[in-house]
Amino acid sequence: MKEDKKTLERMLEGNLPWNQLKPIIGDQKDSNRFDKILEILQAKVKWNEKILLPLHEHLYVVAKDGKRIVKCDCGYEFGDYQINWKTKCRIRVRDTIETIEQLYPKYMGSDPEWEELREYYCPGCFILLDVEAVPPGYPTIFNFLPDIDTFYEKWLSRKAPDK
């Protein structure tokens, strides 16, 4: 199914009703979807660096000064995309009953002795970027390390925009 730009924009904004979203889920995928989404996102962000890959609702791998870095749509730069961007975040740890019950009703959250909540915020805009529910002492999880050059060169048969 080939969706037009306007439909995709509405989908990204969460404005597509189910009767229009369902066929997009169920039908054959548009082979050009990546480029269409990239175009929409590039027009949406307020900075000029070229987006190489959308990494997250608010984060992008972008080309800047010959490097590939993770950048928030607010403009904050997290540095090398090969290093877990979470290590550049501001972090709130909810590891007491009191702080967990600020979010979850009594009995409906984790026992902090068994599992804590970690909230990772963008240091620029303080949007919540990730929540980890892990036992105390668990290393920060590096969720996704894309192989950008293989993607562009082998799967899309073209060089990455920064090459």
Added chain:
Amino acid sequence: MERKPIGWNGRTLKEMLEESEKRLKEKKSYYGIEKLILKEQNPFRYERAYASLRGALVSARETALHVAASPIVTEIGELCFGLYTPEGDSIAVSTGILVHVHTMSEGIKFMIREGYEDDPTINQGDIFLNNDPQCGNVHTTDVQTLIPIFWKDELIGWAGGVTHQIDIGGITPGHTLVSSIQRFDDGVYYTCLKIGSNDKIWRDHMITAKKSVRSPMYWELDEKCRLSGDLMIRDAVYDFIEQEGIDFYKQFVREAIEEGRQIVQKRVKERLIPGRYRAASFMDLPMKNQAWVPIARVDKISNHPNEIIVKEDGTFSLSFDGASAGGANAFNCDKGAMEGGQWVLLTQILIYGDKVNDGAYYAVDKDYPLGSWANPNDPYLSYQAPWGNLIPAYTTMMKCLSYGLFARGFREEVVPGYGFTGDSIQGGGVYNAGPLEGERWMLSTFEISGQGLGASAVRDGLNWGYAMWNPESDLGDVETWELFQGGIPYLSRKVKPNTPGYGKYRGGANYESVAFIANSEKVEFFAGREGLVFHGSGGMHGGYPNSTSYRLLATNTNLQEIFQNKQDYPISDPDPSNGDFEKLLKGNIERKPIGTIYPISLNNYDIIHFSESGGPGYGDPIERKLENVKQDLDNGFYTLDVVSKVFGVVAMFNNETNEWIIDEQATKNRRNEIIEERKQKSLSFEEFWEGERKKITEGKLYEAVKVMYAESLKLSKKWGKEFREFWKFPESFQIEVS
């Protein structure tokens, strides 16, 4: 006299299986097939052939469940069928509990490798029964009936059907037993046993089987259901061969599987990004103060770290390296369970519109670490409730692939995970009054089949409508469950507030129910679900995990008096810290923060409460649209305090219009407050790192957490190396446990 081999072209089945494995290894394709010749020559005939087999399997399932079956099978279709090659690879599948398609494959391969062709022999009309987790099954409660399909003197395939039993004769009544700690607690084991010939189940087997479980009538109905479905599939295969010819059939089945394998690679290249994906989930086993046997009296938390590597050629690897150990509990998984979990999720996430068969199995390299809960390699452990690890563990696969789907632009396909298919309340009793006096009833509600699905990146999660093991999930009707659990009638089922994981898009919501013991004696009750940890790998991109479960019971109540006086009784627990139970009931009202409990005894007019699981959320909750929050309040999905604290939304209820009204200016202020709070309460990564590290070095970890780390460090050099490097510990670092 030596018997002629039953395989193709004078070969034995074992030789055929070895050949298949050799060709896969050498050519990296199913049976070494390089070209889909039939498809290229005549694509219409090829697709018609596949559709006819697929249609026959769906038809067999739909018909068989009405021939004879237990209420679980009839009501929510807790069965599925598959057609297999002589070597045991699935060609086409029905709808239903698809997690078992590959499990039956492993059962057939077990028979081949064990030389069943010579002894006990495999003949037209033979019937084999399997429920052994060491032979491909998930747990004993899933029972498989496998029949060989012969064309003249050659075995041309197998038909297999599986149903989920209400009871399997284990240490306690029930279908997923939390108190099993060894094989001998798991109930009756059938290890690929021949139980019939000439299309007839042997009488001596049926007598024995019915004496081995607590629900003999349903056992017999389900055996007949599976066999009738298998026979319908066999007939359909004969019709197919009459129409298309045996040579076409033989080539077609191999090409269909290879196409299934190729489809996975195509979908991966179409929808993902090459690279490394990671997620982790956890499960609590709070058995220290519950277990009956000393060796099982430990609190445990299972570590489910998952790493997926998507490769250049579109194949990928999946590894649970770093998983913690198996042990004296019911949550151990054998290979069949792990393979089934991987296969069923792959078919749902990537190839749901394509040819679903064992080609998908061959497209993925798997690593289930030896000694871990994912591969304990100990046949004497219990494998009765592997779902306890399997279900949370495979949320990680869904989450990992969702990072790729998101990056590729397919945000509509993103799902960070799903709710636990619990609250698995179980047990049973004996009627002591009424028309069924003296008869046993089983508590085995299968409304666990309807859980909350995670949010996607463009919409909220599906409410009460997902089970990872059955893409056709359905929570069923209360009236049907009461057919076989009439000793514990429902008082209510209604939406439970605050079950969906918070986020810009919320997870699916779910129900809570209240039931009471009636007209019964000798009642046992137990349950299984997460409680001390959040289920699965949580939300995504700022979304939160769905809420945990807890246990609420009321014993020695005045419910009989309430009924007599026609007074109100509790029908929900919307606010556990200020409960309706306490307001409306007299008695011993007890809430526990754990979801998994060992069997306890209950009496008439005791009350149980149970709640199903929501799904994890997606995105920062303070970005949720106000009209969506209003709907959440109107539908009772969230309470006002959660909406204010988590979503930063200020609202008031309008009694005249009977709806919630959002105060937009107050909401704007509240959301700004939340941002300010984040600034004030957050740490730099370095401060966070110091604090977390101290929890390890200063011995502040709870014993169960220490044991988890010690097990993962022992079982995996790689995981251990990364753990030590992250916290800057020396290579010799270990975590001491008492």
